[in-house]
Amino acid sequence: MPDTETILALAGLAATAVLWAVERFLPGRKRIGYRVQMDTPIGMNPQDAHSLVQLRLLRQEQEISDATLALLRIENDGSKDIVRQDYQEPLTVEFTGRTVIGVEVPDANPTDLIGMLTRPGAGLRHSGNRLHIPKVPLNTRNHFKLLVLLSGTDEDAAGRGRARTGGEVVVGGFLSGGRIRRNTQRWGPRKPSLALGGLFIVLVGLLGGLLLSTPTPPARAECATGRLTIDGSTAFAPPMQEIARQYQARCPGAAIDVARSGSLSGLANLNRSGRATRSGSPSFLAMSDVPAPSIYGRLQGERVGVILLSLVVNERTGVDNLTLDQVRKIYDGTYTNWQDVGGNDLPIHVVGRDAGSGTRRAFETTVLHRSEPGVVSSYDCTGKDRDERARVTRCEVNSTTGLLDAVDRVAGAVGYAETYAAAKRPHVIAIRLDGHEPDIEWGQQHEYPFWTVEFLYSYGHPADGSLAAKFLTYLNSDTAKNVMRMYKHVPCADDRSLSASVCRP
Template sequence: MALPDTETILTAAGLVATAVVWAVERFLPGRKRIGYRVQMDTAIGMNPQDAHSLVQLRLLRQDQEISDATLALLRFENDGGKDIVRQDYQEPLTVEFAGRTVIGAEVPDANPTDLVRMLTRNGGGLRHDGGRLFLPKVPLNKRNHFKVLVLLTGSDTDQSPEGGRAGGAAGTVTVGGFISGGRIRRNAQRWGPRKLSLALGGTFIVLLGLLGGLLLSGRVTPVPGECAAGRLTVDGSTAFAPPMREIARQYRARCADAEVTVLESGSLSGLGNLNREAGPASAEGPGFIAVSDVPAPSLYRRLEGNPVGVIVLSLVANDKAGVDGLTSDQIRKIYDGTYTNWKQLNGHDLPIRLVSRDAGSGTRRAFETSVLHSSEPGVVSSYDCGDKDRDERARLTRCEVNSTKSLLDAVDRVPGAIGYAEVYAAAQRRHVVSVRLNGNEPDIEWGRQRDYPFWTVEYLYTYGRPEDGSLTAKFLAFMDSDTAKNIMRMYKHVPCADRQSLPVAVCRP
C-alpha cells in the first residue's frame, strides 16, 4: 500500500488542528454560555451650549426631573452549544453601573418575542436597586437574545474602557451571575464568538474538502449494506413527522433506488393502516412502518415495536392567556370545567378554550395518561376552537383537531386557547407559550425529567419481523445511525440509541 504524500499529511494535520481549535472555542469552555456586550452607553445632552439663552430643557420621568441622565443598551444572548433553562441559573444576571443610579429599564428587542413578557411581567421581571439592575431567570435556547435599555442618572468619574463608548462614554458597566456548568462572558464588539466560530468552521470545511480530494481523487465511497431498493410508507404520529421526514430525505439522498413516503394520519390510525395494509395478504408488497407515540393496543398482536426515541411534550397556551406555569391539579380542573376563565388562575380576563387532538392521537393518549390521569371530556362544543358554535349549552369551549400543526395553528390564533404538543414545534409559533408543569420546564436533558411527567416513547411498528435485506429492515437500521440520531436531537428528542443517558426501562421494547 502506498504511503500518503507530504501534501496529504500536511492537509490532514491542518484539518486536525483546526478541528481541535474550533471544538475548544465552541464547546469546551462551557457549552452553556451567555454572552453580553454594551452596545451603547452615552450621556443625554439636553441643552446645547449655544441655546442656553433661548431655552431651558428638562428631562422628566413620571413628573420627576432627571439630571446627569445616561442611556445604556445591553445585548444578552445564548452563544454556547446548549439550551439554558431557569434551573441553570445558580445566581441571576445582574448589571452594575458604578457611580450611577438606575431609574428604569425596558426590553426593546428579543428573539423570540416571548422573552419580552418573561423579562417584564409583574412580580418577576426586571427590577433595580440603586446602581444595580437584576434580570429574571429566563430560559434561552441557542442563539436566543434580548436587549435591555436602561435609563440612569449620575456619572462615573472612573470611565473604564469596559463601559460602552457608543456616542460618548458614560461609565463602567459590570455584569455578574453564575450558570451551572457554564459561564457568562463579554463578547467583543467587532469579532464576536459567532464570527470566530464561523471562520474556524469554514476553514475546517475547506481543509476537509481538500483532504477528501487528495485521498479519494473525487470519488465518493458508499456505505456498504445501507441501501435497499423498493417502496416504503411511513405513517402515523404527527408529532414525530417533522424529524421523520428529514430522516427519510437523508436516506433517499444516500439510496437512489429507495422511495420512502412519510404520511401523518395519527398514531392509532397509522397502526390500523399497518395492520390492514401490511398483513399476510400483502406480505410481498411495498414496506410499511407505523409511527406511534404510545404502545400499540393489545388487539394488534402481530405488530412488532421498535422504540426509537423519547419525545418531550408540553402544555401550550396562547400568550394572551397571561400564564406560563400550571400545576397538575389546576390542569385537571381546567379540563373538568372547574376553571373556565384565566383570571381564576391569575391570568387575564379571557375564557379558557380547550384545543384537543382527536381520539386517534398518541399525543392525546400520552396527555391523558401522564397528566390528566383520566380521559378528556367527550363533549366537542366548537368547530372553530373559539366559540361554542356546535353546542352553546356546553360548559367548556372545546374543539378537536387531527394534527400537531392544526392544534398549534388554533392555539396561536385563538386568545385564551390551551392544548398540548411536542416542544420543538411549539417553540416555532409566535403567540404560543410552553407552560411549565409543577414549576418544571420541558427539557431534552433526561436528568431534568425526573419531576417532569409529560413525555412519551416513540415506536416504529412493523407487521411481524421484516425480512433481512428488505428496505424496511434497512430503514430501521438507519434509525440507529448518527445521521438519524442527530436529526432527532435537533428536534429536541432523545434517541433510544443514547442508552447511556436514559434509564434502562425507558426504551425497552
C-alpha cells in the same frame, strides 16, 4: 505507488491540518464566543441645545440617567454541539460600573431560542450590573443577540457627563470540557489561524492536482441515501421535521418526508405499507404518543423521548391553575362556567381531539383517568349548534394546530396540547395542575402528571445500512437531542435526565 511529490504534498497537508486543528479546536471543541457589537451612549441632551430643551429618557415612567445601549452576540463557535448539561455555571454578563435596566432578544438562530431565553420565570433576568442567561442548548453556529439598556457613568468621566462605553463587558460562566472567549473579529479567528488556513488551502489545491484519480472518500458513517416517510403524531411532528432537516443537510443523498396524520393513523399507515411490501421492512416510520395496539404485531417501537403536555385555556377565562378534580368535573359537565372554578363569568367550551389522537389518549390516561366524553355538540366550538341537549359544549379537531387555533379564538375554551406549541400562542395559557407545571429538567418534574413517552415504530427490523436504520441511530445524536430539548421534549438518549422506568420497557 505514489510518487515522491505526492507523498510530500500529503505530509505537508497532514502537518498543516494537525497544527491548525490544535490551534483552532483542541483548546475547546465546546466553545462559546461573544462579541460586543455596539456599546454606545444615548445622547438625550445635546450640549449646544441645553438652553432650549432638556430631554429625558423614561422607561416604565422611570427616568434613566447616563443611558447606554449595548448589543452582544453570543454564539457556539466551536466544533461540537452544547447541551444544557454542559453548563456547570450558567452564563452571566457583567457591565462594570453600570446598572442593567432591561434586555431584549432582537435576533436568534434558530428563532426558537428567543422563546427559550424569554420564558417567564425561567428566562433572562438581571440584578445590579449583571445579566443572567438561562442554560440554552446551542448547536454549532447557533447564536443569539442581546440588546441591553444600561444606566451609569465612568468614574473618571462622570464630571464631564460622559457615559461609560466599550471594553467593560465581560461574559462569565463555566462550560464542562470547553471554554468561553471574547471574539474581536466577525468569526474570532486569530492571525496564526489565518496563516495556517491559507497554507492549508494551497496544499489542498496542490494535492487535488496530483490525485485526480484518487477515489472519492466514503460518505459519513451515519448517512444513507434514498427516501424515507415518517408519519403520525401531530405533537411530535415539529421537532421531527427539524431533526429530518438537520439529517438531510448532513447527508445530501437522503430525502425525508414528515407527515402528521395523528398517532393511530400513522401506525395504521405503517402497518398497511409493511403488509404491501413483498419482503423486508418499508422505508416508513411512525411516530406515536402511545404504544401501538396489539393488533399491529409486526411493528417494532423505540422510545425516543418524553413529550411534555399542557392543559390550555383562553386567557379570558381568568384561570391559570386547576386541580385534577376540577378538570374532571369540567369535562364531565359538572362545571359549565369558569366562575365555578374561580374564573371569569364565561361559559366553558371544551375543544377535544379526534379518537385517533395520541395526545387525547395521554390526557385520558394521565389526567382524566377515564375516556373523554365523546359527544360532539358543536361544529365551531362556540355553541351547541350540533346537539342543543348535550351537557357539555364540545367540539373536535384533528391536530394540535387546530386545537390551539380554536382555544386562541374562543373566549371560554379549554383543551390540551404539546407544551412548546402552546407557549407560542399569544392568547393561550398553559394551566398549572395542582400547582405544578411541566419542566424539561426531568429531575424537577415531581408531581406534574401530564406527559407521555414518544415512540418511533418500524415494520419489522429495518435492514442494516438502510436510511430508516441510520435515521433511528441518528436520533441518539447530540444534534437530535438538542432539537428535542429546544421543543421542550426530554430525549430518552439522555440517561442523566430520565429514569430507566420511563424510557425502557
